[in-house]
Amino acid sequence: MTTPAAQEFLRRAAEKSADLTHRQIIRRGIEHYDAAFHRGQARFLNWEAARQQCHEIKWEGVNHLDRYLLEFEKRVKERGGHVFWAADAEEARNYVASLAARHGVRRVVKSKSMVTEEIHLSPALEKMGIEVFETDLGEFIVQLRNEPPYHIVTPAMHLTRVQIAALFREKLGDVAGDDPPELVATARRALRRAFFSAEMGITGANFLVADAGLIAITTNEGNARLCVSLPRIHVAVTGIEKVIPRLQDLAVLWPTLATSGTGQAITTYNTLVGGPRRPGEPDGPEEFHVVLLDNGRSELLADVEQRDVLYCIRCGACLNACPVFRNVGGHTYGTTYQGPIGSVLTPHLRGLAEFEHLSYASSLCGACTSVCPVKIELHHHLLHTRRNAVRAGTRPFGERLAFRAWRWAMLGAGRFELFGRVARALLRAAYALGLEGSVLDPMRPWTRNRAAPPIPRASFRELWRKANGRN
Amino acid sequence: MVLARLLLWVYNVEPMPPRVALFIPCFVDQLGPQVGQDMVRVLRRIGCEVDFPQEQTCCGQPAFNTGYWADAAPLAEHFLKVFTSAEVIVCPSGSCTTMVRNFYPELLRGSPLRAEAAALGQRVFEFSEFLVRVANVKDVGACFPHRVTYHDSCHTLRELRLREEPRELLRHVRGLELVEMPCSDECCGFGGTFSTKYGMISAAMGDGKAENIETSQAEFVTATDSSCLMHIEGILRRRKARARTIHLASILAQEAS
Amino acid sequence: MGATENPSRERILERIRAAVQSPAPRQPAAAPDGRAIFSPVGDALERFQSECAANLTECLVTSDNTASAATIEGVLASLPPGELFVQDAPELRRMARAWQAGRGMRWSSEGGPGEASQATLTLAEVLVAATGSILVSASCGGRGASVVAPCHIVLARLEQLVPDLETAMARVYERGTAFRNSFMGLITGSSRTADIEKLLVIGAHGPRRLVVVVQRADE
Numbered sequence: 001m002t003t004p005a006a007q008e009f010l011r012r013a014a015e016k017s018a019d020l021t022h023r024q025i026i027r028r029g030i031e032h033y034d035a036a037f038h039r040g041q042a043r044f045l046n047w048e049a050a051r052q053q054c055h056e057i058k059w060e061g062v063n064h065l066d067r068y069l070l071e072f073e074k075r076v077k078e079r080g081g082h083v084f085w086a087a088d089a090e091e092a093r094n095y096v097a098s099l100a101a102r103h104g105v106r107r108v109v110k111s112k113s114m115v116t117e118e119i120h121l122s123p124a125l126e127k128m129g130i131e132v133f134e135t136d137l138g139e140f141i142v143q144l145r146n147e148p149p150y151h152i153v154t155p156a157m158h159l160t161r162v163q164i165a166a167l168f169r170e171k172l173g174d175v176a177g178d179d180p181p182e183l184v185a186t187a188r189r190a191l192r193r194a195f196f197s198a199e200m201g202i203t204g205a206n207f208l209v210a211d212a213g214l215i216a217i218t219t220n221e222g223n224a225r226l227c228v229s230l231p232r233i234h235v236a237v238t239g240i241e242k243v244i245p246r247l248q249d250l251a252v253l254w255p256t257l258a259t260s261g262t263g264q265a266i267t268t269y270n271t272l273v274g275g276p277r278r279p280g281e282p283d284g285p286e287e288f289h290v291v292l293l294d295n296g297r298s299e300l301l302a303d304v305e306q307r308d309v310l311y312c313i314r315c316g317a318c319l320n321a322c323p324v325f326r327n328v329g330g331h332t333y334g335t336t337y338q339g340p341i342g343s344v345l346t347p348h349l350r351g352l353a354e355f356e357h358l359s360y361a362s363s364l365c366g367a368c369t370s371v372c373p374v375k376i377e378l379h380h381h382l383l384h385t386r387r388n389a390v391r392a393g394t395r396p397f398g399e400r401l402a403f404r405a406w407r408w409a410m411l412g413a414g415r416f417e418l419f420g421r422v423a424r425a426l427l428r429a430a431y432a433l434g435l436e437g438s439v440l441d442p443m444r445p446w447t448r449n450r451a452a453p454p455i456p457r458a459s460f461r462e463l464w465r466k467a468n469g470r471n
Numbered sequence: 472m473v474l475a476r477l478l479l480w481v482y483n484v485e486p487m488p489p490r491v492a493l494f495i496p497c498f499v500d501q502l503g504p505q506v507g508q509d510m511v512r513v514l515r516r517i518g519c520e521v522d523f524p525q526e527q528t529c530c531g532q533p534a535f536n537t538g539y540w541a542d543a544a545p546l547a548e549h550f551l552k553v554f555t556s557a558e559v560i561v562c563p564s565g566s567c568t569t570m571v572r573n574f575y576p577e578l579l580r581g582s583p584l585r586a587e588a589a590a591l592g593q594r595v596f597e598f599s600e601f602l603v604r605v606a607n608v609k610d611v612g613a614c615f616p617h618r619v620t621y622h623d624s625c626h627t628l629r630e631l632r633l634r635e636e637p638r639e640l641l642r643h644v645r646g647l648e649l650v651e652m653p654c655s656d657e658c659c660g661f662g663g664t665f666s667t668k669y670g671m672i673s674a675a676m677g678d679g680k681a682e683n684i685e686t687s688q689a690e691f692v693t694a695t696d697s698s699c700l701m702h703i704e705g706i707l708r709r710r711k712a713r714a715r716t717i718h719l720a721s722i723l724a725q726e727a728s
Numbered sequence: 729m730g731a732t733e734n735p736s737r738e739r740i741l742e743r744i745r746a747a748v749q750s751p752a753p754r755q756p757a758a759a760p761d762g763r764a765i766f767s768p769v770g771d772a773l774e775r776f777q778s779e780c781a782a783n784l785t786e787c788l789v790t791s792d793n794t795a796s797a798a799t800i801e802g803v804l805a806s807l808p809p810g811e812l813f814v815q816d817a818p819e820l821r822r823m824a825r826a827w828q829a830g831r832g833m834r835w836s837s838e839g840g841p842g843e844a845s846q847a848t849l850t851l852a853e854v855l856v857a858a859t860g861s862i863l864v865s866a867s868c869g870g871r872g873a874s875v876v877a878p879c880h881i882v883l884a885r886l887e888q889l890v891p892d893l894e895t896a897m898a899r900v901y902e903r904g905t906a907f908r909n910s911f912m913g914l915i916t917g918s919s920r921t922a923d924i925e926k927l928l929v930i931g932a933h934g935p936r937r938l939v940v941v942v943q944r945a946d947e
Contacts, residue, residue, distance in 0.1 A: 010669075017675040032926040046763040053765065055755055063751050066744045079910060087736035137932060138923035156923055164924060180924040184932055191933065196843060212906045222875045222919040222934020228911070229840065229871035240740070247901050251893035252765060254914075255859070262922065265783075266859045266893075269875070269934065270914040278910045282870030283840030288910075294740045302747035323658045327675040361669050363662025363676070364536065366629040375755045386538030395538070403534050407542040410497070411549060416528040420501040445667035449674035450705025453502055460495050460504035464523050 006357035012332040029157045033320050036263025050256045055375040057249045058311035068210040068243045075213025079275025081288040088295050089119035105199040111224035112136035113204025115237050118336045133194040135223035144171045150330035153316035201227035205238040212247045214274040218267045228273050234285040240292050241310035260315035260373040296349040306381050311374040318368035340368035344381045356389035427455045491519045492557035496567045497529035503697045509724035510563045526553045532570040536663045560595045563720050565627025565695045568597040603636040609643050614727040616646030620689035623656040624696040652687035661702040677706035684714050691717050769891040772857040779860025783917030786939040796943045797823045810846025815869030840872040847879035858892040861916040865909040879937040886944045
């Protein structure tokens with residue numbers, strides 16, 4: 001473990017792996033999801049065909065990204081909207097900040113957007129004295145706790161109702177009991193004033209529709225709908241990879257996203273907006289801005305092997321399927337994006353050397369790949385990232401040496417057998433002395449966490465030769 | 472017994488199982504030889520002749536999985552050399568079979584040996600896959616009167632796409648009561664070097680698996696991979712659980728006493 | 729936006745163009761078996777009604793204008809007192825005359841609904857049978873009309889009902905609805921959240937109650 005990020009990860013993972021209360025809460029949440037997902041999947045006549053079609057739609061969009069982004073931009077401008085291409089987080093932040101400053105914005109209402117987390121937009125606006133209100137309930141809760149989101153789809157799944165009630169009592173002062181409908185009503189009351197007084201609404205976008213010049217935003221609560229209806233200015237911050245060719249594509253993308261995300265047939269509010277309000281429309285923003293964020297995505301695009309990572313529709317299914325995630329939880333990763341997609345994406349967005357450890361913190365079980373609705377080869381990419389890390393020369397010296405020695409030992413049957421014999425003899429002697437599980441145990445990295453296997457006296461090949469002779 | 476089977480094949484016009492070369496994973500060879508011996512017993516019981524090419528060492532998976540492809544490639548080349556003339560290769564491990572069939576072509580991309588690796592991959596089989604799909608045998612004459620639950624090893628399930636084959640074999644074992652545990656396809660937590668690099672996560676995952684085994688009330692948990700079973704056994708022993716692990720080959724090798 | 733106002737635009741486009749010179753491989757389809765993705769929709773109205781029941785949309789079928797007016801009046805009577813926000817459309821103007829003036833009304837020609845609006849009443853663009861959804865646009869009373877008030881009532885005609893999402897999206901594209909409006913919204917059920925312990929709660933920021941009146945005949 002070399003980098004500080006890797007050490008922090010290890011420390012948090014150890015802590016969370018031992019936390020049985022945390023494990024129970026997450027397990028219950030994921031069991032709920034699993035049941036809902038299976039019901040949702042059963043509604044499809046042909047789920048595999050849905051995955052294949054979503055894969056092909058994203059393939060088309062990402063592999064012709066320039067064409068579809070240009071078409072999208074053209075149509076948004078025809079609607080009177082603005083499109084800004086931001087090379088990195090700083091450019092994106094500055095654009096939104098100067099827009100807010102120009103318009104004297106004091107208050108912002110935000111719907112859930114992982115991209116705005118990625119660029120740390122809220123702190124930048126708050127530093128300017130702007131009040132930023134997260135309106136998605138889960139985001140609202142973690143914002144009050146001063147915590148990052150725990151999960152890209154359900155940001156507060158690590159908290160119980162009792163904890164949330166206590167939080168609301170402390171920060172909002174306005175709560176009677178701790179049953180969920182009351183808590184939801186409390187949040188609604190708290191945010192109502194913000195919705196009606198905010199000058200700017202900031203959202204993300206689930207999809208950018210090229211042939212219509214519209215952005216698509218999905219929520220169950222209706223908070224994004226309010227963010228794009230009431231404030232004077234609407235800014236959508238989105239990754240460049242979100243563009244899809246046709247409005248028609250949503251007919252399969254919306255149900256598949258909903259099923260993978262929450263097990264629903266379709267999410268309650270699927271909103272399509274493009275441009276400011278048109279003359280004659282009763283309401284809507286006077287200005288509409290789309291910030292297209294690169295921030296490392298064009299580099300990932302150039303990596304043909306891992307380009308499909310850009311197909312991600314941020315459904316969260318891979319997080320829910322991952323046995324590592326359900327044991328360490330979302331805060332252990334220390335990154336904007338958690339779980340398998342986070343482990344694959346983060347090295348590309350933030351650097352291989354600092355985040356390669358995330359791809360090693362996996363058993364490569366492949367559950368993620370099997371649930372991904374757009375067929376990203378997630379677990380194979382974890383392997384590819386490991387290979388890239390080794391090629392970049394950032395692995396610990398001891399490990400490199402160990403594999404060099406291992407290779408030498410394995411390249412000859414005679415050497416292999418000799419090492420095997422010596423190792424077994426050593427272990428048998430050590431265990432005969434009762435050293436199993438102790439600090440002197442040669443297999444300590446193993447026995448720290450589980451019992452050692454019995455060490456056999458003879459290997460298979462020795463037994464074979466005895467029974468069948470040498471070939 | 473063997474004669475009866477030969478006659479069955481003759482009358483059903485089934486092809487005789489060819490000469491089988493044994494691919495014994497390095498850790499089975501050194502730490503779990505019984506599994507290899509049990510597989511040999513079963514293969515001979517159904518009428519196969521078995522060979523053990525003794526120059527074999529390791530398929531290279533540990534290095535490959537840790538990202539050390541330059542160190543794994545020579546081992547792949549060595550493997551090809553050792554098994555070049557084998558018609559059929561059988562292996563008591565889904566993960567090692569996966570390494571050869573699914574990953575050798577990628578590991579050797581750009582090498583002149585790539586085509587040979589791809590061809591070899593078509594001739595390597597995991598043990599239960601060989602029995603059910605190649606030899607067309609589901610009943611190997613085994614007897615194991617115990618309550619048994621099956622753990623789906625990740626590579627066997629998701630890379631080789633074998634789910635029913637091991638279960639079919641178990642269903643034909645006399646006296647064996649096959650019960651499904653909750654989430655049989657959830658990873659046990661072994662994951663190669665992951666088991667020591669991130670031991671506490673690995674152990675937590677193993678705990679989850681152990682709980683599911685306990686829920687099934689099985690006396691034995693079995694799988695196609697000794698690596699999973701070694702890890703699960705280690706967890707069960709620390710928990711002082713009742714259940715014990717046993718490799719699929721070892722169950723199939725048991726006969727009525 | 730000129731190049732000087734957005735210097736990164738060309739650079740990003742250049743990087744994208746260079747990258748997509750080599751296409752990525754596509755995943756093969758898993759054993760295609762010829763089955764369609766979604767199960768076929770039989771009787772559209774029946775399907776729409778059962779989907780609405782599942783997603784907690786109140787679906788009321790009426791025979792004509794008179795019946796619709798009466799039905800809507802009935803729904804309004806069940807609501808707490810307060811302002812009604814109505815899409816300023818000729819058929820809704822006509823219908824409103826028939827109701828008791830016990831309730832203040834605000835028309836969409838005056839602006840969007842406010843916090844005082846207890847309920848909103850709008851038309852729709854399309855109804856979708858397969859999912860029990862209602863597609864509205866800015867032409868249906870604006871953006872806030874379908875989300876601000878605790879109750880949203882939709883008046884639609886049976887001929888607006890289409891079998892599935894594919895047909896719905898094709899219709900709004902081909903008829904130009906997607907281009908004449910700055911906003912469209914697909915609504916499926918009432919506002920909800922499962923952010924607390926994954927337990928479903930109805931009525932977050934949007935309407936708790938969604939009522940759709942499906943009128944068989946045009947008159």
